[in-house]
Amino acid sequence: MSDFKKAWVYLENGMFFEARSFGANKTAIGEIVFNTSLTGYQEILTDPSYAGQFICFSMPEIGIVGTNPQDIESSSIFAKGILVRHYNEKYSNFRSNKSLQEFLISHDTMGIFGLDTRLLTKTLRTQGAMMMIASTEYSTKEKLKELLSQSPRIEEIDYVKVVSTKETYSHKEGRFSFKTMDYTLPQTKKKILAIDFGIKKSILRELVNAGFSVEVIPHNFNAQAIITAYQAKAFDGIFLSNGPGDPKVLKTQIIELQKLISHNIPIFAICLGHQLLALAQGYETYKLKFGHHGGNHPIQNLHTKKIEITAQNHIYSVPEDIAKIATITHRNLFDGTIEGLLYKNTPICSFQHHPEAGPGPLESSALFNEFSKLLQKTK
Template structure:
């Protein structure tokens, strides 16, 4: 039987105050509140480094039913501040589970909050936009929580990449994706690539390996000139720019380094944050969406084939329409018509906003890894 849960209090930047229950780490924490519409995969979502500095409000009301297990980790730990759900289930039932979500969150130092009207929270975020919040199991006074939130930096002011990125280069050789699931032939390539880790998910690395790529992962603060010299020496064929958290405009050094890679004419492929950084590196500023895209049900139209794919999304920023000056728009989000994919006109560069690895989510965009292989083949 589940033991009684500790009280928790929440204060939002718009002045709303809520009382709830805690099933995670008992602490006081500040972060940006966003909502996620995925029906499954709460562990993959919670361990996605792109959620660093954020609280994730699940629109799925029942959370915890399948427990947690080591194989569903998307990174080395939980970088999100915590999660919010309507009902938490301590008694899990799944043959893969090794421990409850509550135990998992406590080990990871992340908050878990339940007993709150997540439908109301989601409606509020849709109407007013993503916003900062503070949650506490220690402080119950509204004014005290307000004071903490007002003194805390906003997510746009924090560089979370330093926290989530690898500290040293390494080779990734594990692949667990079968391209025949979606009737996509594996690229069957053996080309070598460098993956820049801005908060990369393990599912992405696994799919790159499954596609046949030899993958070396390097930190966010990579030496651009060193990579350029290695490329000229034939040590690798192209570079992948990964997903990651936060406002891309904060990453001034990374933007400068990517600009150098572009000028060196190295073939580039990017998703999510990497997609945004490519735009910034070429002088096209990103902008923040009202409440972002977070979930596994976003329809995206491939403008080259007229096919519609259901995609996984996790981002708060988008690239501008003016990018058409230097790139062809290849994909659009059918929810709000924002840009989801581009192919640059005078360079071997393509990038996408949605997540082709879909961990969790649909697998319909997995063919993008084959496009990366074609891009590198065209450089020969």
């Protein structure tokens, strides 16, 4: 075994732990949430929606398959770190090229193991997500409490401007093929603008797979420029991506979205994009107690009555009274919250869950094709 340094963890409810570090040795502050996925820790780590958060894995064994170049969802790790029960130094997978420890250190991200993650998960379910501090530098409860009290809360920070692309770019590759060990290059028939609030690569690949050529633009978009381009037939629709933090922080983007909505442009949104659409139309989002994070969450399609197992990563939700302007198409079977909306009299649909999964089941991936069909109707 490696000589792992000691690490200390303090939660704002007063819980204090001594553990071990297998990632970057430093001090970091963020919000702690738990994730129930059994696999896919690398995709979860590199999902920009986790910016500013510590991820507590309920799966006790982490690190077994190492890491690889294909399962990276963004340019970096934006999460503050991960908390696990057991870290496995020895890894084995035909695609892996480095250990999880090496991957974390290369991205200056904390990894803490030796914690009772079952206790942490039960605590978060009971008391809700909360702020925490982890450190390999400070060992006393009093010092950690002091540092945590001086730090801004996650809902006060705009993490979208950190994770979003700074330059416009085109994305052309589809899903990864294990037969060719390369990405597919499907034919595309429609062009879509993807507004990047923290977009995942697997989302872009699913859009390409559904027949879209994709141009990704930064979060600080100009609505009038987009409207002018749409009227000139430069593209066919807009995609609003997932992303981190409280959607209410993005005041400028909400105003710009109001302008896009008023011009009847086809829009497909997931996760943070789903929440921003609600806010842009005057419906207040609210914070869930501990959120939905994992690859095993059941939802029901209210039209077909079918149940789908989905990937989820959010802690905010849209209100029930949005049914005044939108048809509720999907509901979460854990707590009944809204998972899908089809807006009335407009070519706009939005979903709270992740139809691209990454990691998780692809039972909801048909939503990408459904948006393609919606575009056909609005030609």
